[in-house]
Amino acid sequence: MYHEVAVHVVIPAYNVAPHITAVVTTLPSWVDTVWVVDDASTDATAERLREIADPRLHRLSHAENQGVGGAMVTGFRAVLEAHEGIVVKMDGDGQMDPAYLPALLDPLVASTCDYTKGNRFLSSHALEQMPTHRLIGNFALTFLTKLASGYWNIFDPQNGYLAIPTVLLKKIDLDHLARRYFFENDMLIHLNILGVRAHDVDIPARYGDEISAMRISRIFLTFPRYLFRRYWYRFYQKHVLRNFSPIALFIVTGLPLLLWGTLFGLFTWYRSVAHHTFASTGTVMLSVLPFIVGFELLLQAIVLEIHETPK
Numbered sequence: 001m002y003h004e005v006a007v008h009v010v011i012p013a014y015n016v017a018p019h020i021t022a023v024v025t026t027l028p029s030w031v032d033t034v035w036v037v038d039d040a041s042t043d044a045t046a047e048r049l050r051e052i053a054d055p056r057l058h059r060l061s062h063a064e065n066q067g068v069g070g071a072m073v074t075g076f077r078a079v080l081e082a083h084e085g086i087v088v089k090m091d092g093d094g095q096m097d098p099a100y101l102p103a104l105l106d107p108l109v110a111s112t113c114d115y116t117k118g119n120r121f122l123s124s125h126a127l128e129q130m131p132t133h134r135l136i137g138n139f140a141l142t143f144l145t146k147l148a149s150g151y152w153n154i155f156d157p158q159n160g161y162l163a164i165p166t167v168l169l170k171k172i173d174l175d176h177l178a179r180r181y182f183f184e185n186d187m188l189i190h191l192n193i194l195g196v197r198a199h200d201v202d203i204p205a206r207y208g209d210e211i212s213a214m215r216i217s218r219i220f221l222t223f224p225r226y227l228f229r230r231y232w233y234r235f236y237q238k239h240v241l242r243n244f245s246p247i248a249l250f251i252v253t254g255l256p257l258l259l260w261g262t263l264f265g266l267f268t269w270y271r272s273v274a275h276h277t278f279a280s281t282g283t284v285m286l287s288v289l290p291f292i293v294g295f296e297l298l299l300q301a302i303v304l305e306i307h308e309t310p311k
Contacts, residue, residue, distance in 0.1 A: 002030050002102070003109045006085030008166075010075030011036045012068045013092035017044040020092045024052050027098050032085065033058060035078055036092070037071040040064050045092075067180030068160070076174055080166060088163045096161045100203040104163040107199050114168055114196045117154070117184075118161035118203035141185070141223055148227040149188040150234060151198055152306045157185050161203055168196065182226045189230045193237045197310045247301045247308075254297025261291025 001007065009027060013020055013036050024034055034054065038046050038061040049059050060074055072089060079087050086108055090096045096118070104116045121138070138158055145157035162184070171194055178186035191198060239248040265287035268279050 001032060002086075002105050005105070005109055006032045006083060007088060007101075007105065008033045008035065008079045008083055008085060009088045009090055010072060010079065011090050011092045012039055012071030012075070013037060013041060013045050013049075014039040014065065014068075014071070015041045015043045015045060016092035016094075017041070017048050019094040020045055021048050021052060023090065023092055023094055023098075024049075024054060024057060027056075028101060031056065031101075033079070033083065035060060035075045037075045038062065039066060039068075039071040067183070069177055069179040069181075069183030069186070072183060073174045073177055073179070076169060080170060084166050086163055086165050087169060089160055091160055097203070100161070100201070103201045103203060104161065107201070108163055108165060113199035114165070115191055115198045116163045116201050117156075117198065118159040119156045119200035120159060120204055121156050122200070122202040141227075144224060144227045145185050145188065147302075148231040148234065149185065150192040150238070150305050150309060151188050152309045153311060154188065154198055154200055156200070157188060159203075160184050162187070168194075178226070182223065185223075185227065186230060189234050192310070193234055193242070195310050245304075247304050250297040250301035250304070254294040254301065257290040257294030258298060259294070261287050261289070261294055265291065 007030065009031050011020075011023060011034065016023075020036065024036065027034060034056045035058045036049055038049065038059065040062045046061065049057070058078065060078060062071065062074065066074075068091075076087065086105060088101065088104060090098070100118070104118070107113045107116050138156060141157060142155055146152050146154070149157070158181075160183075168191075172187075172190050177183060177190065188198065235248070235251065239245045239251075268283055268287055271277075272279050
């Protein structure tokens, strides 16, 4: 236990045979239980797990690969069936240093926040060590995730080193969480709906000879679409269904005005060029005025969301 609070570590594992033994055996002695979910690995991960003689270790497995989110949901459910305390997610590739576990746990134990996650960008030295393709992907996703999740004070949304109390975890619809690489982003979206206070912790990553399955092309082709869909899910759940707020009014009003102003303006410009004529002042205003009002309403909605970010 850590300061009289039980700690349970869940590790999603897929083809991490060279690293999983060190990940499990270097966990602090005060960690109560360790749950490793073998997500249908095709290497020797299962064999390495069977060789670990640690009474805290619980081995779970999937017959088919379900992704990091699917593995975490399996681990979450196993912990919630019989335990209380704090659940920590660590990856099985050795990138997450267990020495930083207290940094994740201290704010939760002190009740200064409800959810903690690592942030690799708070240290300039860590930034220099991060592979370029991962740095580009994380920067690109950060703004989109801020917009989709409503957590404008959170950075490095892809960081999977996180901790959450079981009392809060029980309130999340685990069946609705994303099953693959979108898992960490989706957690933030669901937590924002509940008004959870999330906090970044300075935790640099460790990069070795592990091979990441994340590709820049996958990020830009799939994540914006997921984030767009999840934004509207959070918008409806938080600003319409649970508590109708001015943010909903501003967005519902501002978005059509902005679209009308943009599309009508482009149509007017095209017609003027095609027919070599000048649009009248009234025609121009039918485009400019809705565009300006719509833009201001959407900007105000963003400002209100930033102001309402749970802190």
